[in-house]
Amino acid sequence: MLSRAVQRLLGFGFAVLLPTLAAKGGSVWETSDLSRAVTVLTIALAYWGSLTCVQRMSRFPGVRAYLLSIPAASACFGIPFLLLYVTSIELIDELYLASYLLTSLYCTAGYWVGRHYRVHKLAVVPFGKALSLCHSHGVDWRYLETPDLGEARVDGVVADLRAEFTPEWERFLAHCTLNRIPVYHATTNFERLTGRVQLGHLYENRYGSLQPDEGYEALKRSLDVLAVLALMPVALPLMALTALAIRLDSPGPALFTQPRMGFQCRPFVVYKFRSMFIDHRGTGFTQDGEDPRITRVGKAIRKYRLDELPQLFNVLKGDMSLIGPRPESMDLADWYQKDVPFFHYRHVVRPGISGWAQVEQGYAAEVDGMNEKLEYDFYYIKNISLWLDLLIVLRTIRTVLTGFGSR
Known part of the structure; x- marks a missing residue:
């Protein structure tokens, strides 16, 4: 239920299908077939674009995704509306506006609830420099003593992948990967949480990996x-x-x-x-x-x-x-x-x-x-x-x- 794919589908039903079905049979639906098709297709693409923008930007550290929802939805709905207006293609304005408002509401409320009621949980493998880099940043850290998560549910496992592990810990990391639990390198995870590349660890990035595209x-x-x-x-x-x-x-x-x-x-x-x-x-x-x-x-x-x-x-x-x-x-x-x-x-x-x-x-x-x-x-x-x-x-x-x- 917390996966992004499921959230996208739920939002599609709420922000696209619901207003479309509600409009059928009403006076706002009494337009040409072309207008109805263009309106439904445009709001579907605008909804998908809004969620994509927010999800892509929310991957960066310190981002409050719920604050990005309205700007993203405004851009993704506004730009197609202006383009279609210039080309004189008629839209069902009431349906378009309803979908925009529902998309903004769904994204803002969903991300706000997620930020305030869901704490990011990460397990830490106690080898190398992982312990020194895994603290604060609003994360619920779970410091492992044995290669076993037990009943704990975590969003990922952090390890110094350049450290030497015992065979038990190597099997544990492989088991996590097989079960779709992300395994993060300690310095990469630090960058992901802080938005900084530590100068002392710059050699690990190699100069070539910092070369812009x-x-x-x-x-x-x-x-x-x-x-x-x-x-x-x-x-x-x-x-x-x-x-x-x-x-x-x-x-x-x-x-x-x-x-x-x-x-x-x-x-x-x-x-x-x-x-x-x-x-x-x-x-x-x-x-x-x-x-x-x-x-x-x-x-x-x-x-x-x-x-x-x-x-x-x-x-x-x-x-x-x-x-x-x-x-x-x-x-x-x-x-x-x-x-x-x-x-x-x-x-x-x-x-x-x-x-x-x-x-x-x-x-x-x-x-x-x-x-x-x-x-x-x-x-x-x-x-x-x-x-x-x-x-x-x-x-x-x-x-x-x-x-x-x-x-």
């Missing part, structure tokens, strides 16, 4: 350009108002430029709105707490990320992507390279306006914070995909609305 990189570049062009009608007036506010608030230019370390360690010039006084000196990075160099307007545009808007032009030029590791200044990049292992490997992908580290961690400038930030960046590089990028976009919207992680 070239096909998706090409698709990502095309999507970046299309998204920026679509945003420009809204972004340009907002940039004009922001530039005016900066000029009225303090003397100096509205734009700020700075050399940054970019794709494949090539330097480029990043564009930002100026958020500091031009005659105040300080360290090479924003200070903790109240930085006296930041202007009144600067505090507001930093909090809501409006200072990043000119980087849309960096995206069009190809220096940056909408999503990726944040580019560091050349001074900070040189500093981090000396103190942070594997730092330059983060430049294997284009830097982004927003990224996994920003939505998970916020701002980091000190070396300790940079180590954690780099672990998030490596997780992004290792798992780069359309679904992860979509998740970051949604979390970035939340960040802009709440001001999380601003400095």
